[in-house]
Structure formats: C-alpha cells, structure tokens
Amino acid sequence: MTATGSPHNLAESPVALAMDWGGTWARAAVIDRQGQPLWQDRVANQPGALQDELVTAAGELLLEAKGNAGGRPIAGAGIALAGSIDAATNMLLSSPNLPALNGVTLPEVWEPMLNMPVWVGNDANLAALGECYYGAGQPMPPQNEPARTLVFVTFSTGVGAGVVDRGEIFMGAAGAAAEVGHMTIDLRADAPACACGNSGCLEAMASGTAIGRAAQARLANATPGAPLQLAYEANAAITGEDVFNAAERGDAVALEVVNDAVAAIIVGMGNVLNLFNPDVVVMGGGVTQGLMQLDLLGRIEDGMRRRAMSSGHRRFQLAPATLGDSQGMVGAASLVWSKTERPVAPDQPGLTP
Ligand SMILES: [Zn+2]
CATH class of the missing domain: 3.30.420.40 (ATPase, nucleotide binding domain)
Structure with missing residues (x-):
C-alpha cells in the first residue's frame, strides 16, 4: 500500500x-x-x-x-x-x-x-x-468535553497530586506545585505528624499508612473478636486495606476511622476546588479503591460541592483514575x-x- x-x-x-x-x-x-x-x-x-x-x-x-x-x-x-x-x-x-x-x-x-x-x-x-490525555479527562457524559483543568490526587502509601490546565502540567516556580497531600487540615497541637515534618497534613490523615495507624491507635476501644481486632491479631499491624475490609463488615472502630479520613478528604478536596477550579477531579490509589468498595465517592463529591465557594467551583465531576498500572x-x-x-x-x- x-x-x-x-x-x-x-x-x-x-x-x-x-x-x-x-x-x-x-x-x-x-x-x-x-x-x-x-x-x-x-x-x-x-x-x-x-x-x-x-x-x-x-x-x-x-x-x-x-x-x-x-x-x-x-x-x-x-x-x-x-x-x-x-x-x-x-x-x-x-x-x-x-x-x-x-x-x-x-x-x-x-x-x-x-x-x-x-x-x-x-x-x-x-x-x-x-489521565487528562487518555483517562478520566477524556470526554464523557454529561458534558462530553475534554477536561480543561484536571486535578489528580492519588491516596496511597502517601498522597501525591498533579494539576493539568489546558493540556499542560501546572508546575510552580520550582516544579513543586500542587502538593495537595501536604496542605494542613488539622491545626490542633496533637494533630498526627506527617513525613514532611509538619503535622495535620492531608497525607497524615488520609493516606493508607495514616488510616492503618489511626485504626491501630483505637484498637483499645475495639470489641474482642471484631474484624479489625482479628486483622491485627493475624498480622500484628493494621493496614489501610484491613480498615476498609473491616468497615465493609460493619466494624464500628473501622467505620469511625474511615469517617474521619473521609472528613479530611472532603476538606482537602474542597480546598482543591476553590484553589484550582477544576472541571475534572480524579482520585487514584489504594485508599480510593477502599472508598469505592464502601461506595463513598458520592459522599465525598457531595461534601466537596458543599465547600465550594461559587457555582463555578461546583461545576466539576469526580472520577476514579482509569489508567491503572x-x-x-x-x-x-x-x-x-x-x-x-x-x-x-x-x-x-x-x-x-
Ligand atoms: Zn505533610
């Protein structure tokens, strides 16, 4: 040919x-x-x-x-x-x-x-x-338009993020912009410490590591034989994944821990709306998988919308990451x-x- x-x-x-x-x-x-x-x-x-x-x-x-x-x-x-x-x-x-x-x-x-x-x-x-070029930022109903401003946040061992505006990464002066995971959410003196040296960061409250740690700290309140207690006895440690699995089975302590993480995510992601005015917000990572397992993304989206300051900030879609490995x-x-x-x-x- x-x-x-x-x-x-x-x-x-x-x-x-x-x-x-x-x-x-x-x-x-x-x-x-x-x-x-x-x-x-x-x-x-x-x-x-x-x-x-x-x-x-x-x-x-x-x-x-x-x-x-x-x-x-x-x-x-x-x-x-x-x-x-x-x-x-x-x-x-x-x-x-x-x-x-x-x-x-x-x-x-x-x-x-x-x-x-x-x-x-x-x-x-x-x-x-x-995600902007090939994933969640591609045209989908109801808008059927590609993302103009896309914020991606991965909730995993840590919390990482990137912002794309009109097809280009928003870099910041030194290339270090959009550290969504390190915005302060909890300003109390006893807020959880973060790996970055601050305390009360979103990462210290809603990463998989933080969720596991929060559950472990509350084990004293757990009912003997409850799913979270059993997970701890099996591994001498609790991971974020254990917490989501226990919450799915109705474990009261795990549900409390997940609720706290969701509250922190809503505050952090609400700030993201007001700062960057994205039309597409993408959440990835293992914690997001756990949140989806409990059908919580809708609650997060509603909570973010309530914290958005204007109708222009409320016009966004929250979507899970689609590209995987x-x-x-x-x-x-x-x-x-x-x-x-x-x-x-x-x-x-x-x-x-
Ligand atoms: Zn931090």
Whole structure:
C-alpha cells in the first residue's frame, strides 16, 4: 500500500518514546497518539549500580525503543520518574526509590544520544497528564468535553497530586506545585505528624499508612473478636486495606476511622476546588479503591460541592483514575504530546492558548 501523506494515515503519524523508571525496573515503550503501545520492554536496575551504569542501561533500552518505532516519525521521549525534579534545570533532585539517580539531568545525557528532545516529569504530575490525555479527562457524559483543568490526587502509601490546565502540567516556580497531600487540615497541637515534618497534613490523615495507624491507635476501644481486632491479631499491624475490609463488615472502630479520613478528604478536596477550579477531579490509589468498595465517592463529591465557594467551583465531576498500572508510561507519552502539540488536539474549543 502506498502512503498517501494524509494526516489521517496512522502509519505516518508521530509516535512517542516513553519510559517509566521505577525502583526496580526501567520500562520503555513506543506509544502512538491513540495511546496504544507498538513495542515495549524493560530492564532491571542492577542492585548497587552506579549512576552512570543505570543511565547507560536505561539509555540502551531507549535506543532499542527508537529502533522499534517502525519507521514512524518520533516526536520525542518522555521519562516518568519518582521524586522531585527541578523545573528550570530538569535535574532529578531526590529520587526516593532509586537514590543513585540523585543529581542526574537525563535530557542532557540522552538528547545527543537519541537525537531527539527528551522531557522528564515526576510520576504524580505525569499520572495527572496521562489521565487528562487518555483517562478520566477524556470526554464523557454529561458534558462530553475534554477536561480543561484536571486535578489528580492519588491516596496511597502517601498522597501525591498533579494539576493539568489546558493540556499542560501546572508546575510552580520550582516544579513543586500542587502538593495537595501536604496542605494542613488539622491545626490542633496533637494533630498526627506527617513525613514532611509538619503535622495535620492531608497525607497524615488520609493516606493508607495514616488510616492503618489511626485504626491501630483505637484498637483499645475495639470489641474482642471484631474484624479489625482479628486483622491485627493475624498480622500484628493494621493496614489501610484491613480498615476498609473491616468497615465493609460493619466494624464500628473501622467505620469511625474511615469517617474521619473521609472528613479530611472532603476538606482537602474542597480546598482543591476553590484553589484550582477544576472541571475534572480524579482520585487514584489504594485508599480510593477502599472508598469505592464502601461506595463513598458520592459522599465525598457531595461534601466537596458543599465547600465550594461559587457555582463555578461546583461545576466539576469526580472520577476514579482509569489508567491503572499503565499510568506512568502513558503519562510519559502524554508529556511528549503536551510539549509538541499546540493546541492539545484540533477542534477542541477552549484549548487554544
Ligand atoms: Zn505533610
């Protein structure tokens, strides 16, 4: 078949190289504009490897991806990393899962090697971007329009977040904006301590870790033989998941703990509405799974709406994250589109800068 040169000819439309570099694996893929992977592979991070060795191994994987683009034009490479990245220099400042990478500036190393632009982004920001381009931010009833301003919050071991406005990540001056998990919710002196050094943060009240810890602190009030007590006896610890499972079975202490977490989430996410005025709010992570198990997202959405300051702030949809494990990879590809496409997509009103 002869190529026609039409922009609708998929075989000629550009693809992105995407990498999701976590604590154990560097995964790479060639992804088309529809979000479909054309090729993917992964390489394990060698334990104890030096920064140069890790960067070389992951770089070789990207070169392999480049060779597997099937002759399609490549718009660039997007790299998803856990940790904080300096917005001005693209340097990875701290990488909790892979500390050997601290201080590396990947675009500097990989752009000459790949002969294409390379962009890096942190995992929560890229999850937000991926949801905007391919997930919960895509047109759905009743509005049937793509998200203009999307806030993604993941309630997991910690609480991470990203904000996307008109197809682009809202970065902040140093690239550290939208730390929704570290807004103060409880200002009492005995508020729970947070890993960030403050106390009373949303993360300290509604992460999976916090929910498990709150339940454990209340075990003295539990009825012997109740589901939460049994979970504790089985593991000598209580996880957020144990709390949601016990609450589903009517455990009184677990229900109290979940109610407290929901109250904190409503206050925090209500603040998010008033700050960012999103039309789509996406919740992800294991805690969100637990909240869905108890059918609580509707209550959270209603509570947020009650705290919204105007009708413009009340006009939003709350949706669970849809991308699952592919979030990092799809988000990395979305970073390429967000840097190379103006506007985000043709015929989308309101997305022109
Ligand atoms: Zn904090």
